[in-house]
Amino acid sequence: MKTSLSSSHYQNLAVACIYTCAMKHFDTGDLERFANEIAACMEKQDNAG
Numbered sequence: 001m002k003t004s005l006s007s008s009h010y011q012n013l014a015v016a017c018i019y020t021c022a023m024k025h026f027d028t029g030d031l032e033r034f035a036n037e038i039a040a041c042m043e044k045q046d047n048a049g
Contacts, residue, residue, distance in 0.1 A: 017041035
C-alpha cells in the first residue's frame with residue numbers, strides 16, 4: 001500500500017501543528033480552542049506551502 005504525497009504532506013502538517021499547539025495549551029486543557037488552533041494552523045501551513 002503506497003501513501004500518496006498529499007496524504008503524507010497533511011500528516012506531517014498535522015503532527016507539527018498538534019505538537020506546537022499542544023505545547024501552548026497543555027496546561028489549560030482547553031480542548032475546543034486547541035482543536036480550532038490546529039485547524040487554523042494546518043490551513044495556514046497549507047496555504048503557505
